[in-house]
Amino acid sequence: MSATNGLTIAVPRGALFNGTVDLLEALGLDASELRSNDRKLLFENIGVITMRPSDVPTYVEAGAADLGITGKDVLLEQGAQRPGEVGREVYELLDLGFGRCTMVLASKAGPDPALAALRRLGVMRLATKYPRIAARHLEETGRQAEIVEVKGSVELAPLTGMVEAIVDLTATGTTLRENNLVIREEIVVCTARLVANRVSHKLKAAAIDALLTRLRELPDEARGRGAPERQAVG
Amino acid sequence: MIHPIPSGTRDVLPEETREVRAITDTLRGVFERHSYGEVYTPALEYESVLARADMAEARPAYRVFDETGAVLVLRSDMTVPIARVVATRYPTSDPPLRFCYFAHCYRGVRPQRGQPRELLQAGIELIGAPAPHGTAEALTVLCHALDATGLKDYRIGLGDASLFPALMASLDVPEDARTTLLETLVLRDFVGLERELEAAGISGEAARLLVEVPQRRGGPEVLSDTPAEAVAAVTGLRQVHGLLEPAVAERVIFDLGLVRNIGYYTGAVFDVYDPALGTPIGGGGRYDDLLGRFGRSLPAVGFALGVDRLHIALAGEERGTGALLAQAHPNAGAATEIAGAT
Numbered sequence: 415m416s417a418t419n420g421l422t423i424a425v426p427r428g429a430l431f432n433g434t435v436d437l438l439e440a441l442g443l444d445a446s447e448l449r450s451n452d453r454k455l456l457f458e459n460i461g462v463i464t465m466r467p468s469d470v471p472t473y474v475e476a477g478a479a480d481l482g483i484t485g486k487d488v489l490l491e492q493g494a495q496r497p498g499e500v501g502r503e504v505y506e507l508l509d510l511g512f513g514r515c516t517m518v519l520a521s522k523a524g525p526d527p528a529l530a531a532l533r534r535l536g537v538m539r540l541a542t543k544y545p546r547i548a549a550r551h552l553e554e555t556g557r558q559a560e561i562v563e564v565k566g567s568v569e570l571a572p573l574t575g576m577v578e579a580i581v582d583l584t585a586t587g588t589t590l591r592e593n594n595l596v597i598r599e600e601i602v603v604c605t606a607r608l609v610a611n612r613v614s615h616k617l618k619a620a621a622i623d624a625l626l627t628r629l630r631e632l633p634d635e636a637r638g639r640g641a642p643e644r645q646a647v648g
Numbered sequence: 649m650i651h652p653i654p655s656g657t658r659d660v661l662p663e664e665t666r667e668v669r670a671i672t673d674t675l676r677g678v679f680e681r682h683s684y685g686e687v688y689t690p691a692l693e694y695e696s697v698l699a700r701a702d703m704a705e706a707r708p709a710y711r712v713f714d715e716t717g718a719v720l721v722l723r724s725d726m727t728v729p730i731a732r733v734v735a736t737r738y739p740t741s742d743p744p745l746r747f748c749y750f751a752h753c754y755r756g757v758r759p760q761r762g763q764p765r766e767l768l769q770a771g772i773e774l775i776g777a778p779a780p781h782g783t784a785e786a787l788t789v790l791c792h793a794l795d796a797t798g799l800k801d802y803r804i805g806l807g808d809a810s811l812f813p814a815l816m817a818s819l820d821v822p823e824d825a826r827t828t829l830l831e832t833l834v835l836r837d838f839v840g841l842e843r844e845l846e847a848a849g850i851s852g853e854a855a856r857l858l859v860e861v862p863q864r865r866g867g868p869e870v871l872s873d874t875p876a877e878a879v880a881a882v883t884g885l886r887q888v889h890g891l892l893e894p895a896v897a898e899r900v901i902f903d904l905g906l907v908r909n910i911g912y913y914t915g916a917v918f919d920v921y922d923p924a925l926g927t928p929i930g931g932g933g934r935y936d937d938l939l940g941r942f943g944r945s946l947p948a949v950g951f952a953l954g955v956d957r958l959h960i961a962l963a964g965e966e967r968g969t970g971a972l973l974a975q976a977h978p979n980a981g982a983a984t985e986i987a988g989a990t
Binding site for chain 2 (some may be wrong): 422461475476477478479480493494495496497498500503504505506507508509607611612613614615616617618619620623
């Protein structure tokens with residue numbers, strides 16, 4: 415039986431990649447090809463498929479992978495947060511601890527333009543790559559916002575005056591600072607999570623639980639070793 | 649010319665209809681052999697009548713006003729309409745009553761997810777047959793029906809909706825924390841479950857049990873050494889299992905974390921899994937309080953299969969290309985065999 419107990423694992427490319435591969439190596443997986451070839455997507459011999467983090471829940475939900483690793487930010491954005499809501503349906507099994515970063519609401523330094531907009535217009539404009547997280551946060555804090563979804567550098571939106579605030583992920587706050595933005599609110603801390611397909615979780619219970627046990631038994635260093643803090647994307 | 653239809657609906661053309669019809673004919677034959685009489689009920693119902701049931705997850709999503717201003721809804725399942733039929737049309741008949749149905753139900757969808765707004769369900773309702781015998785009968789009909797369609801590798805996940813609430817009550821979890829904990833489990837978030845326990849000030853052995861027990865799933869061995877707090881629910885599962893014929897019993901995977909967010913489930917609940925599909929093909933359970941809400945208090949159990957999902961699973965098994973079957977792994981099938989060995 416292979417290091418992954420015969421399971422297929424969705425591995426995220428990008429900021430969570432190194433932490434994930436370290437973890438798989440600590441489990442005894444031969445990840446040399448996975449590390450060296452960043453164009454290949456499918457590593458059949460070791461049961462790994464690679465993709466961007468936001469695609470991991472999609473592949474795992476469909477059963478194309480039994481397990482996957484992705485950020486809590488992705489799960490919050492794509493999953494149901496209340497029963498009855500529609501979202502990606504996967505099991506969230508383990509907080510892997512690495513890739514720690516914070517979802518924040520930020521606006522231009524100086525007097526908070528978002529506050530001014532709320533006071534004078536009753537609504538703030540807000541740019542984000544995480545429209546569901548942003549909408550939920552504003553609803554829970556009783557504010558009205560016009561949410562503008564952007565795909566690229568979110569920091570640009572308030573600088574051009576298109577919006578008064580942004581909701582984005584940050585590890586160190588450097589990108590925000592360099593763009594003259596300050597954190598006004600911390601919404602939620604996000605780390606890497608292990609997720610499982612609903613059917614695999616039942617039909618491959620023994621294999622998944624054995625892997626979970628081995629993951630839990632890893633020393634803390636092996637879990638987070640070499641994992642760079644996840645940068646605010648863009 | 650393209651004249652669109654709403655996303656999540658579709659036209660079924662003769663080739664597919666023929667295959668779907670073969671499946672439903674097979675299911676109908678099995679249901680009838682077990683004395684389940686087929687019923688039709690209206691797709692449109694009064695919202696106020698269906699609202700007697702606590703639908704939670706499967707609340708009707710489409711509403712219209714009729715000529716008098718009354719609110720009509722498109723049914724979202726068949727269990728509640730059949731509960732209404734029993735209370736209204738069979739107020740004095742001796743139980744048990746057995747019904748089956750093949751009906752389209754209507755659900756809300758999230759755009760661009762390819763989810764069906766209209767789905768064909770096939771199922772049975774067994775009214776007036778308490779646990780454990782009623783549950784065992786429903787599971788038996790379920791397996792006979794799936795066997796008859798030719799589905800080979802399916803398994804039934806069997807749990808009890810009352811297990812986790814009972815566990816929380818006996819471990820003295822504060823009342824106000826119970827809903828949140830249950831919802832977190834419904835969302836399949838075990839990391840969140842640990843966090844919520846911490847937030848509620850629950851620690852030590854109680855916290856350990858509340859995280860560990862709902863992750864237990866597998867063969868009958870998961871029922872042994874059950875904590876005293878969950879014994880009642882587990883005893884119920886064991887009784888059901890004991891009543892099953894061997895061919896049905898060996899399909900069962902016990903799943904102590906199986907919960908339902910459809911509010912009317914009270915006892916045993918089950919899901920149908922097949923390695924050819926990444927999501928359950930169907931499911932069901934006991935709803936012993938639902939009939940009472942319509943004025944005829946009877947224990948009941950039932951299940952519904954998604955006919956389209958069953959069709960996909962059958963096709964996937966046939967080609968060996970279903971979701972978990974086609975994974976990029978040399979041992980993709982091996983892990984399933986581990987589960988099969990339990």
